[in-house]
Amino acid sequence: MAPTIPKKISSKVLEISKEHISLAKSHISRQDLGAGDMDWMRGRIMLRPDDQLQLTEAELQEEFARVLTIHNTRVPDSLVEWSWKLREFVRLPPPPHLVSLLNVTGTVLHKDSEEAKVQLAGGIIEEAADEKLKYDEAEEEAEYEDEEEAEEVDKTVEALAEAEREQERELEAEPEPEEDEVEKAKPKKIPNQFNFCERAALTYDNPMRDISTQTIPPPTTTFHASVFQWTIFDEYQEDYAQQQREKEKEKKAPLTQAKKEDVKKKAHMESSAMANRILQAAKTLERMVNQNIFDDISQDYRYWDDPSDEFKDGEGSLLPLWKFSYEKTKKHDITDMCFNSRYYDLFAVAFGTLSFNSSITNGTVCLFSLKNPSYPEWICPTESPVMCLDFNAQHPYLLVIGTMDGAVAVYNIMLPLSTPQYKSSDVVQKHGGLVWEVRWAPDTEEGNLAFFSVSIDGKINHWVLNQNDLGLTTVMTLFLDRPPIPGPDGTMITLKGCGTCIAFHPADQNVFLVGTEEGTIYKCNTAYSSIYMRTYHEAHTMPVYRIVFNKFNSSIFASCSGDWRIKIWEDERP
Template identity: 25%
Template sequence: MFKDEDLDPIQVTSLWKKERDLTDSGIQTRELETFDVAVQSIKRKHRQVQTDEDIEEDIRLEDDDSPELSDFMQRIGPLMIHELQKNMRSHAFDVVLTLTCYLRYGRYDHEDWCTHKSALCTWNLDRRTLDANKPDTVMDLSSCLMCIAYHPQKPGLIVGGTFNGEVLVWDLSREDDILVASSGIGDDSHREPISKVEWVKDQDAKGAKYKIVSVSSDGKILVWQRNAKKHKLKLSDGFILLTESLPRHLRVKAKRGDQEMGVTCISFNPLDETTFLIGSESGGIFKCSTNTHGTPAGRELVSSILLSSPVTFSFSPHHGPVYSVDSSPYHRNLFISCGTDNTARIYSLLQMQPVLTLEPSAGYLYSAKWSPVRPLVVAVVTESGQLLLYDLKRSRTSPVHKLNSSERNRPLYSVQFNHKQPLLATAGADGLIKIWHLSDDLTSPEANENDVLEEIAGAALK
C-alpha cells in the first residue's frame, strides 16, 4: 500500500543575481575663463583758498562844537527819546496779523452727531515774540467749540459752549487743571448746539460777581452760577423762546404755541442788564426781561426749574435766520442785527420797524458789532469774506472801508472790537483769525456824534 520511491532531481537556475555590463565614458566641464581689469582710485587735489583780510575802517568823526548844534540836540533829543519809547509800544505798522487756527472754535456744517476734535487756542498780542502759528495756550476738546466769551474783569477766565450742549469755563491763570467748571450733560443742560454765551453781572450778589448766560437752538436761555469748590456750573434760572412769541403771520398753524423755537444770538443792554435781546432761527427778534415769566414750557420738557417765556416785545423780523444782535454802548434804545436776508438793521426798542437798514449786497451777514469808542461806527462781516466798516456820520448807505479778509472769499463768521486798543478781530471758514489795526478816523471820537446818534434814534418817535 505504501512504498519508498526515489525521484529524479530537478535543477532551477537562480535569477536574483545577474552580471552587469560596464562601459567607461568621459565627461568634460566648460573651461573657466578669467579676465584681469584694472581699476583706479579717485584722484584728490589740493587747492589753496584765501579769505578776505579783515580791514579795520578808520572812522573819522568831525568835531562840531557849534552852539547851534548844541541847542538843536538839547531841543530835539528829549522828543526823539520820547518817540522811540512810544514806538516800542506802538502797533502802528501792524496793519494786519494773521493767526492760523487749525482747530478753531468749531464747525457749522454738521449734519447730525459731532465726532470732530476741537481746541481752544489763545495768543497774547502784546508779546514781542508772538508766533502767529504757535498759540500760547491750546486746550483740546472732544466736541466742536461753537462760541466763547472773556470775563469782563478777569481776562484769564473764558466760558465756552460746545456742539453737544455743554458749557465749560477755563482759567488761564492756573498752571494746571485749567478747566475749572462744567455744566455737564443732563436734563438741565442744552440738548442742541450752543449758539452764544455771555458773562452778565449778578444784580443780586454783593460786589462784582458775574453769571453766565447761554442760548441754544433748543430754545433755552439758561443762567448759570459757578461753584468754584465743586468745579460745576449750577443752573439758577432759565427761560425758553416759544412759537407764540412770533408775529401771527409767521406762525405755523399746525404747531402749538408752547413749542420751543431755536435761539441764535443774545445781547444784554449795557445800561439796563435786566433787558436783553435775542434773535431766532425763524428770523424773529425779541425784547426780553429777566423779570418776566410768561407762558411756561410744555410738559414734555424736563428741567429742575420752571422755564417760561421772557418775551415782552417783538420787532419786525428778518427774512431768514438772525445771526447777530448787539446793543449800542452809547444809547440805551438802539441795537443792530443782521442775518441771511443780506441786511443789517438798526432798531429802536421803542418801535417795531427798523430805524435804519444797511444793504451792502454782499450775501449773508453773519455778525455786526458797535464800536466801543465811536458811537457811529459799526463793523459787519459777510458771506463773501469781506469786513465792512460803516461810519454813520459820513454815510448811512455805504461802508467807508471794505476790506477782503479772506483770500478765497470764504465766509467770515465773527467780528469783535478790542475795548482797550484800536484793534479788531475777524474769524471765518478758512480757519484764520485776523487782527486789524484801526485807523485814527475810526477810533477818534468826533464832535456831535452823540447828537447824530440821538437823531437816528429819534426817527422812531416820528
C-alpha cells in the first residue's frame, strides 16, 4: 500500500523531493556501472589523534570569558580645582584611562536582521508577512526531521511525484482572494528611528562677589543713675495704678457708640469702592466712544499724505488732528508741555499766564491722552499759575512743576488728587521770582532723586528729595558781563541775569547751558559756581525760550527765542 501524502506541501519540500529523485536515479545507474560497489556511499570519518583530550558535552558548552583592561601610567591622580562657592580647592575625580578620539552614534544595521529587512522593504510591515515567516520556519524544522529518514527515499519517490501533480491541480483550481480580505491587511508605517534633532544649551555661572559698605555709627550718650529698692517699688505701684485707671475707662466707655462708628466706616469704605469701580467703568466706556468718534482722525494720523506736497519746493502742509481743551482753563495760557517717557500717548500740560498784569491767580496741571481727546485723564488745581513741568524718566509717575510765585512741587500722579508730596513752601532760600524751567537730574550718591530749576531771580538751584522734605543747594547765580551801577544809597550793585531755560549735556551731566532774557547763552559747570565756561554773546535779540541738544551728536544744540528765530549751534567751534 502506497504511503499517504498530505495535499498541500510547501515549495521547499518539493525542491528537496526533486533532489532525492535525482539521487535515486544516479544511485541506480552507478550500481549498474560499478557492479555493486558501495564504497562511494560511505560517510566521512573524522580522524582523531590518540592523545586527544576527551571532553563531555557540558565541558564543551562551558564559556571562558576574558576581559581586556587598560592602565595608563601617565594619568594624573591629584587634580584639584578652585571652587568659588566653597572658597577652597576641591579634588577632582581621576580622569579615565580610555581616551575617546571619536564617538559617533551609528545607524548601521545588519542586513539579515528583522529591522533591516523592514527598512529595505520601504518601512512597511504587513501582518500577513509575519504569519508567513512563522509558517516557513515551522516547515523548515519539519524538513530537517524528514532528512533523517533518507533510507525510505526509494519508497516515497512515486508518492512525491503524485503529490506534486495534485498540488499543481489544486493551485490551478484555487480561487483568487477577495477584495475585502486584501483591504483588511492594511500596511503599518513604522517611524524612522534615525530622524532626530539634538539640542543643547550652555549657561554661565556668575562668580560670587562681596560688596561691603561703611556706615556712620549712631550717636551714643552715657547715662548713669542709682537704683534702690524703694525706687523699683514706686515704679511698680505707679504702673499698676495706670493699668487700673485704663481698665476703668474701658468699662465706662459706651459700646454702642463704637459699633456705630464701625458701621459708618464700613459703609463709607464700601461706597468709595463702589464709586471707584463706577468711575473706572465710565472711563473705559468714554474711551471706547471717543475711539469710535475719532476713528477717521486716527486713520489720518497714520496714513494721511497730501499729494500737493509734490508741487511745493521745500514746503509742506500741516493737518490738524486732535484738539485738547478743559472748560475751566479757557482764560489761562499754555505755558509748557511734556510727554511721558514710558506711555507715549500721555502728556502733561501746564496752564498759567504769560502776562504779569493778569488777574489770574491760580493754575492747573492736566494730563491728556491721545486715546481720549475729549477730557483730561488727571486734573490738579494749584494756588499759583504753573509755568513749567517735567516727567521723571526712571519713575514716570513723578511730575515736578514750577509756579509763578517761585515755588516748586513734586506730584505722584498714581495717587488721588491731594496735596503734593514735596513742596518748597517751607524752604528758606527758595526762588524769589517766577520759575521758568525745571529739569530732572541724575540721582545722588545716596540714591535720592534730584532736579534743577532756573528762575527769573538769576539762581540755578539743585533740589534733592529727602525722606520728609526738600534739600536745596544753589549751584550758580547768573551775573551780567556789565560794570556795576550805583544803588540808591551809593553802593555799587552788580546786575543779575534772568534765567529762562536750562539744558544739560547728554554726555557730561555736569555741563549745562543757560538761556537768559537778555538773549545770551552761558555754558556752565556745576563744579564752578562763579565762572562761565563759555559765553555766547547776543545769541538772540530777545529772551531765549528753549535749548535742546542733539541726541546723535552732543556737540550740536538748537535754541529758540522770542525774536522768531531758531538757531543751530556747534559747541567748541573756534
